[in-house]
Amino acid sequence: MKSSLVPGLTAQVSVTVDDSLTVPAVSDAYPGFADMPRVFATGYMVAFAECAAMAVIAEHLDEGESSVGIDVNISHTAATAVGMTVTAHAELLEVDGKVLSFRVSLEDEAGPIGQGSHKRAVILRDRFDAGVAKRRDSAR
Template sequence: MKAGLAIGARHAVSVVVDDSLTVPGVSSEFPGFDDMPRVFATAYLVGFAECAAMGVLAGFLDEGEGSVGVDVCFDHTAATPVGLTVTAVATVTAVEGRKVFFDVELSDDAGPIGAGTHCRAIIDRAKFDARVDAKRQQYEALD
């Protein structure tokens, strides 16, 4: 990771909620989601918070590095209907070795919809991918 990432570094992202980002849009693999309200899904709120945090890190990653989420803790406090814009703002609160900690606030056109904390670990992408592939191969061999 490049030097210079400091506490207080921020990044914001916005998205207009469409049907693909609602609770019924999460996945047909998850029973019960199809009958839920057409509002911004908590699953996507968490993913969107991660997106904002990745945006903070983007300029500080060395060639071959990436980041993975290792901790999330969010409250989703208000529903967002289709058509409104959601904004996530991630702010660095700590940098501890290869771990970066964030506060993330989320809002829509009507006001706050959630907030929480997130931690990302900086990874060597080639080494990470090799470990994942070895794990996959280990379990394929059992079949």
């Protein structure tokens, strides 16, 4: 991590909700989702909040570094219809070794839709991938 990765950094990202981001589109592997309302899915909202946090740190990571989400506590307080634009905001609150803590909030044109906290861990991608492979192989 670069020394420029300090609390107070912010980023925001926006996306227009289309059918691929709705609850029925989550996955055929998860029973029950197909009959749910055609609104922005909570799972995609959480992933989008993570995207905003990743945008905060992107230019502050060294070669070979990446990050993974390790904690999410986000409320989803309002439904967003297809065609509306969602904006996610993230602010880096704390750098504790390799663990980064964020405040996140999301809104659409009608107002707030969610907020909470998120933590990411900075990883060395090659080492992380090797650990995942070892875990997979040990389960066989």
